[in-house]
Amino acid sequence: MAAKFNELRDAITEIEKDVNNFYNKGNKAAGTRVRKAMQTVKALAQEIRNEIQDIKNADS
Numbered sequence: 928m929a930a931k932f933n934e935l936r937d938a939i940t941e942i943e944k945d946v947n948n949f950y951n952k953g954n955k956a957a958g959t960r961v962r963k964a965m966q967t968v969k970a971l972a973q974e975i976r977n978e979i980q981d982i983k984n985a986d987s
Contacts, residue, residue, distance in 0.1 A: 931971060932975060
């Protein structure tokens with residue numbers, strides 16, 4: 928799971944520049960890249976949630 932979490936953290940770090948460009952400079956292309964990256968973040972977060980739930984249920 929640590930690998931997935933690190934992948935999630937890296938994905939967020941990578942889009943930081945585009946977030947800044949979209950909100951502070953009005954760069955619409957950067958906004959598109961942020962939206963796409965957020966879909967990846969969402970998928971990674973869901974995978975982590977499912978893995979945690981599976982581990983939790985296995986202990987029961």
